[in-house]
Amino acid sequence: MSKVTWLKIGLIAGLLIVISLLHYLTEPYEMELHAVHRRLYYLPLVLASFWFGIKGAAAVSISAIGLYFPYALYNWHGTFHDFDTLVEGGLYVFIALTLGFLAERQKKEHAARIEAERLAAIGKVVSEIAHDMKSPLMVIGGFANQVSRKLHGDADSNKKLQVVIQETKRLEVMVKEMLEFGKPLELVLSRADLNELAEETVEALKPLAVKEGVELKIEPDRSLPALKLDDSKIRQVLMNLVVNAIQASAAGEEVLVKTRRSNLEALVEITDRGHGISEEDREKIFQPFFSTKKQGTGLGLANVKRIMEAQGGAVTFHSKKDKGTTFIIALPLN
Ligand SMILES: Nc1ncnc2c1ncn2[C@@H]1O[C@H](COP(=O)(O)OP(=O)(O)OP(=O)(O)O)[C@@H](O)[C@H]1O
Ligand SMILES: [Mg+2]
Known part of the structure; x- marks a missing residue:
C-alpha cells in the first residue's frame, strides 16, 4: 500500500478514536453534546466510502458501532432516547453501505470513461500516422519489386532487396x-x-501450428445455441488469441480451444502451456502497442478487448509463469 493510502487510513482511524473519546469523556446527561458527537461519525464514513468504496464504508460502520457500543450499553436505560440511538445505528450502517456502493460505482464509471477517451485519442493519432505511412510504403514496395525483377545477375544486392520487400510487407x-x-x-x-x-479458426491456423511444432486441438460443446454476433469480428478475436497461444508455446506443447456454456453466457477458452505472462505485464497486455515480441505490433489484445466489449461480452485471462495461460471470451447467450 502507498504512503497516501496509509495516511488516509490513519486519518479515518484517528477521527473514529477522537469521536469515540469525546463520547466517553462527556458526561452521559449532556445529551445534546452526545447527539452532536454521534453525528460526527458521519465524517469518517463519508471519507471512507469516497476513498475505499463499499469495503471502506463497511469497515468504518463496524468500527464506529464497536467503539460506541460499550458506551451505549453502559448507559442503556431502555428509554425512547436509547431506542432512537439504536435506530440511528441501523440507519448509519444502511447509509454506509449505500454511500460505499454509489462511490464505488461512480469511480468505476469515471475510470471507464477516462479509458475510453484515452483509447479514442490514441486511435485517432494512430490512424493519422498510419494513413500518412500508407502511400510511401506502397511506393517503396512497388519500386523494390520492379528493381528486384531487373537485378538478375547481382545475387547479393537481390538478397538485400528481398529483405527490403519483406520488411515493407510487414510494415504494410x-x-x-x-x-x-x-x-x-x-x-x-x-x-x-x-x-x-472456432473450428474454422483452428483449421486456418493449423499450418502455423504445424510450422511451430505445436499441437492445436479443439473441443466444441455442441449444446451451444446460435448467437447474435459479428462473425468476422469474432473470427478476428479468435485468430488473435489462438495466434498468441501458439506464439507463446514451445515445440511439442499443446494449445486447446474449448467452447462451453455457463449460465447466461457462451464461452471460448484458449489454453496454452507456454511461457505465461509475468506479474508486471498482466495489467499492460490489453494496452495498445504493448508487446514483448520482436515483431509484435501489440494491437492484437487491444482489438480483442474493444470487439468483445462492443459485443456486450468480455475477455479475461489467467496465467501462471512458465505453466501457461488461458484466455476466456464470454458472449451473452441472447
Ligand atoms: N497466450 C499468451 N501467453 C503469454 N503471453 C501472452 C499471451 N497472449 C498475449 N501475451 C502477451 O501479451 C502481449 C500483447 O499481446 P498482443 O496480441 O496485443 O500483441 P502481440 O501479440 O505482441 O502483437 P500483435 O499485434 O502482432 O498481436 C504479447 O506481446 C505477450 O507478451
Ligand atoms: Mg498478438
Missing part, C-alpha cells in the same frame, strides 16, 4: 492493423454458430 500489415484500430467499430450482427467459427 502493421499499417493496416493501425488503420483498423483507429476506425470506429461498427458491428454487423447476424445469427452465427460459435463452434463453427
